[in-house]
Every structure is written in structure tokens, then in C-alpha cells.
Amino acid sequence: MDKDDESDRQSGGIQSLDAALKLLSAMGGYLRPMSLSELARDCGMPPSKVHRYLTSFLNAGLVVQAGKSGKYDLGEGAIALGLAALARHDFVNRASDALPELCLESGLTVLLSVWGTHGATVVRWERAATPTVTSMGLGTILPLLNSATGRAFLTWAPPAPLQAIREAELRAARKASSTVNSQLRTEQDIERMTETFRMRGFSSVEGRFIPGLVAIAAPILDWQGRAQCVITLIGTDPAVTEPGSDAVRKLIGFCEKLSFSPIITG
């Protein structure tokens, strides 16, 4: 039949659907109601075809016929669809809805953090049944280098916004060798650490930020693999930080489920 299929011929789809969607997106392109013949002309389809498609869109509520002029325009259904799609990108909300569940399953205190202007910021948290003494609350800002949460951002977030704080903390770490100091002194140290985290799929810290407590953290990634937010589990048992531990598996499972790209790229 067609010697050489014209343009896009992606395999597998449905021709009439493809055409219909082309029409639909064409309608998205204008910002006023369009008459049938205008649409037909612009899409290079016979009017009868366009009319049949429009009827289906009409039934589905994606398109409405404006006024009695009979012109066609995008309708409520299209708005609803778009808002639903927008909501998918709302990682924080989807994650916080599921937070209590993770808390119950793991039996640990759970934090949900995002990257704010001043660093990793706790925006949601769920306290475990066995209350662990923490001074943590909503709005707490966690250190970048010495908290599991911060380290997760360090590993999976785009570096640019972190730069300032990263440098500041590194400088502070070098000077104050008196403190319970991290082994993190140089850029190389950091590189090595994040590489490990990236492989394992989670970051961790042991009693550094809060003595006596351990924490593990994993990112929720958008479709470009950037951390949108970070989930942290806090406990007392050092075994928690072991790769393959129950808590680790639950944490990564949780984050993987909410992420749009795989956390462990093996």
C-alpha cells in the first residue's frame, strides 16, 4: 500500500486514535473556540471525520460546544485531566499521605523533607510507637553532610542549589576538628560516600547529628532522576543501617513506589 510511510508511523498505536489525538492537541493550540471547518482545514482532515471525532470528545466531556454558535472548545473534562496530571508531580503530597503506613510497618520515626532555601527541611513527620527522643519537628533544618537526610540530597539532588551550603559545611568541618567530626573533609570524601549511597539506594548516618540514634534515608525521584524529596527513618538499633535490613528494604520499596525513575540504577 503505502510505499514509504510518510512521517511518524510509530508502531503499535491505533490510527484513528492517533488522528483524534492530533485533533485534540490542535485544539489545545488555539485559545478560542474553533469551528468545525477551521479544525478540518488545519488538521487536513475531511469535515465528516472531524465531526465524528468531536462527537466522541463531546460525549467524554473533553470538549464542549460553545454557546449556540456551535463552535468547539476544550471543556471541563480537559481541565480535570490536566489537573490530575499536574497532581502527579506533587511528590510531597503523595508521599505524606503514605507516611503513616511506612511508620507503622517499620516501627520507626519517619521524616519527609524537601530542599528549602536554608537546606534540607522537614515538612512532615510521623512519630513511631516507641517514642525516640528527638528535638525534631516540622521546619527543622538538617545538616547537609552529617545527617542521613542531607546526604540523600547530596547524592540525588541537582548540585547547584546545594553548592553554597555544601561549601559552608565543608569549611566548618575542616576548622572544627575538635567536634565529633565527620570523616568528610574533602570533596573526594564526599564523592566516595555518595557513590556508595548511589549504589545501595540509600544514605545513612550513625549517631552523628543526634548521638545514640541512627538514620537511613532515600530519595523520591522525578522522571529525570532528581530528588524531589527525601524520606528518612530514625531508630536506635545500629542494625537498621545494614544494607538489606528490614527497614532498608521497606524504605527503598516505599520510595521506589513513589518515584518516577528507578533509585538503584543497576
Next chain:
Amino acid sequence: MDKDDESDRQSGGIQSLDAALKLLSAMGGYLRPMSLSELARDCGMPPSKVHRYLTSFLNAGLVVQAGKSGKYDLGEGAIALGLAALARHDFVNRASDALPELCLESGLTVLLSVWGTHGATVVRWERAATPTVTSMGLGTILPLLNSATGRAFLTWAPPAPLQAIREAELRAARKASSTVNSQLRTEQDIERMTETFRMRGFSSVEGRFIPGLVAIAAPILDWQGRAQCVITLIGTDPAVTEPGSDAVRKLIGFCEKLSFSPIITG
């Protein structure tokens, strides 16, 4: 052939398109990526059919395949379509044009939200010069009871579409008394609150949804007095929520100008 066509047989449309759109709107109903078989089950279609439809949606960009899990979700195309459809709404359109101005004048971060399938959805926002820590972006869904934005819908939007979420949040609020709890437990509490808001002409919240931040919100009303969208100002100074404050006056003035019926019916 068919003596009397079973159920919906709206005239004129295209069967495969109707089925495809049914699938599409089903996808809008969930707020997480769905697997092929889940979709097939829920729509009562054979998997192969669903797969073919999805391929077309994929080619059109309406749907993306999330991560390596292979699950399907609404994509950029759906967002574009929805925003295009939103632009038809005069209210949204006129409001978003004026948004930067309000942001400048008030010096606060400004949100423009509409009511979507899953709740109050941010569709436009303007960041203040003094950056405030927020986890907010396009598509963020705000809680109904514990955000200024949500409360504005609660006060000025028709109650029917809100009902489901209202009940869900109320139930959650009663259970989780452990959390930083709202004083909102009963229908009466809500009634009292909305009455106050209605008198003042704006809703407010202090550090509930986002600790350390305060917010005020007012509706843009159509000619029937229903909220078409909601404008929210976010700041850090608690004085902002005071009736008669500079921010409040600017907010209400802004909304009043764009509304088709008076906000304060005194």
C-alpha cells in the same frame, strides 16, 4: 443488527475513541501510576486493547511510562492540554495576568488555585522577592481543612464537589489526635469557622500546613457567588493574618476587582 443497543450508545461517535477516552479518564481518577493489567481490569477491557490505546497515548505524549516499572501515568501532554483548557476560563486567565502585580505590591508569595479532581490545586504561582521555604509548586494539592486555600474553597465553593474530601480529612483529623491537630473536629467547628471567614472576606491559617508560615486566601467569585478560583498570600509575619492588615486589604481588593459578585456581603 443490534436490535436495541444496550447501554450508552450516544449517537455519532467512534467506538474505539470512546473506549480510549474512557481509559484516559480512568487514568485521571487515580493519582499514581497504574500497571497495564490494573487498567485493563478496571475498564473491563482486554489487556491487548488497553496496550494498543496506551501506545497511541504514549506517542501523543498524553501518557508516560513511569520509571522502569513500566507503569503508565498521565504525562506532559495531559498537563499542556489541561492548562490550555484552563486558559479558556476567564477567571483564571484574568487573575494570572495580574498575579505578578499583587506579588510585587504585597511582597508575599502568591498562589492561584482551582478545584481539581483531587482537591485544591495550585495552577499558577509567583514567588516573592524574599524567598520563603515552601514545598509548593505547580500542581501541589493543598489540604481542605488545614490550608488557607482549602478553607477558602470550603467557605465559598459549592459544597457538593468538596464533600468526599471533606469527610476524609475530618475522619483523619479525628483519628490522628497525636499529630499537630487542628481544632477542627466536628461539622460545627467548620461551620463556625467558615461563618467567620465569610464575614471577614478571607480565610487564614497559621503554621498548620507549613510550620512557621502563615497564609491568607480569598476567592474570586462568579456571578452566582461561587468560588471559581482562590488567591493565596503566603508570608512569615503573623500580623499578615490580622483583619485590616495591609496584605489583607490588598488581597481582598484584588479578588473583589476580578469577581462578579461581592465577596463581603454586608
Next chain:
DNA sequence: CAACTAGTTTCATATTGTGGAAAAATGAGA
């Protein structure tokens, strides 16, 4: 390793969408 389960591809078939043309509907001018 075998027995599942989930996702994708293939294929023969007739169901379904197609485009042209006819029929309504709409609108403008006289």
C-alpha cells in the same frame, strides 16, 4: 528449575471507521 504472573506482539477475521456526497441547518442579502 518449574510454575506463575504480567507485558507485549502476532494474526486471521469481520467489525468498524472511512470519505464522498447528500441532506439539514444556518445566515446573509435583497
Next chain:
DNA sequence: TCTCATTTTTCCACAATATGAAACTAGTTG
């Protein structure tokens, strides 16, 4: 009010196209 011109909608015979079952892969679990 009547006619002409344009746009929208309906009709129809034909074959192109979507269909569902089953085959084929890939990944998982006991």
C-alpha cells in the same frame, strides 16, 4: 419572506482497520 451560499450533520457501500485470543517474552516466586 424568499433565495443563495456556507457550514454542519447524516448516510452509506466498501475495505481498511481495530479486534480478542493466543503465542511469545520477561520477570518473579515457591
